[in-house]
Amino acid sequence: MAGDIPKHSAPGSSQYATLSFHKTDTVRLLCFPDDIKSNVESLIASVWPPGIQSTGPCGEAYEFEFKLKGKPWGYFGTQDAVGAIRLLRDILALLYDQSWELVTSAICSRRYTAKDTLIFRKNSPSSSALPVQQVEWLGLATAFYDKIRIVYEAKNVGRPGLEADHDHLGIVIMNLKKMLESLDYFEKGDWSHDSFEFKLKGRPWRSRGEDSVKMRLMVLRLLETMESMGWRVYATILQRTGTDEDRMMDTWYFVRTRPSGDEVTSRS
Known part of the structure; x- marks a missing residue:
């Protein structure tokens, strides 16, 4: 069927993963391991005061979705916008700590409402390009x-x-x-x-x-x-x-x- 992901492309030990933002309230993780999904969920619950509305797989099992209460990615709402900066800042810090290095941010859609997809690479402790300092x-x-x-x-x-x-x-x-x-x-x-x-x-x-x-x-x-x-x-x-x-x-x-x-x- 058109649009299906071939079986041989299952991420498995993929060294690349994405963090992306959808609609006005949704965060999606693609190809991150389960421990990262769990850590991100705990962080969102502690940093985003309105809380999480729902979580679960999105489409194929390789992508996991967090639907938040409120509108962190919305056009209006100064309070939500400031809270969203704190939220994303702390997600970046968490991934950084776990040796997931940000490779680039990219717009992957021509829709005017599109937001960035963040592409990360997993570094081994011995080859990590990230500094070890706090x-x-x-x-x-x-x-x-x-x-x-x-x-x-x-x-x-x-x-x-x-x-x-x-x-x-x-x-x-x-x-x-x-x-x-x-x-x-x-x-x-x-x-x-x-x-x-x-x-x-x-x-x-x-x-x-x-x-x-x-x-x-x-x-x-x-x-x-x-x-x-x-x-x-x-x-x-x-x-x-x-x-x-x-x-x-x-x-x-x-x-x-x-x-x-x-x-x-x-x-x-």
Whole structure:
């Protein structure tokens, strides 16, 4: 029958697997082992306050689906959007800990509501390209036409027992504010839904022509600023549903090696 998966293609010991987002509320795992499915389910239950509506195989037995309550991947809903950043950040941390390395994110559909599929490779302990140091995670998202939101806590749920630098979020906010001021983008900053939100002058995420050049320059300066504090980009992910007239933008996930002792957290 058309669309059937040939028997010889059963994943078995596959070193590749995918994490994908569907509709406004669904997470699917393809070709991950059972222990990863169980760990992801436990993490979702602890990190996503609305909870899980249902779980189970989706189509062929190789894919497993979590249907969540609420709309983490929806177009509207700031609270759900911030919670979804925390959720995906902690799933990335969990997979990272289990030596599943993110290879790439990809759009595998032409539908305007399509979101990214994340492709992972399993590394053996001896060949893993992932650093062995303890790391922590930060999410950074654009919002509306003029906002940047930072999601970072003093404790990363995805890495039990790992306490982050309580003062580091203040350092991140201060340095990003200086960068935005230098480009005349900063309008104000405040807390919103347990995350910090910058409101920018103008509408940079809707800019055209010369204004779009300035916007891309801001993106470069943002990366330089984050790197100066030890953060590197791990993934940029389109995780929310857009409309036929209004595309959503990527959420950026940063990782840094956790400083030890009195190591300085800012080089700026």
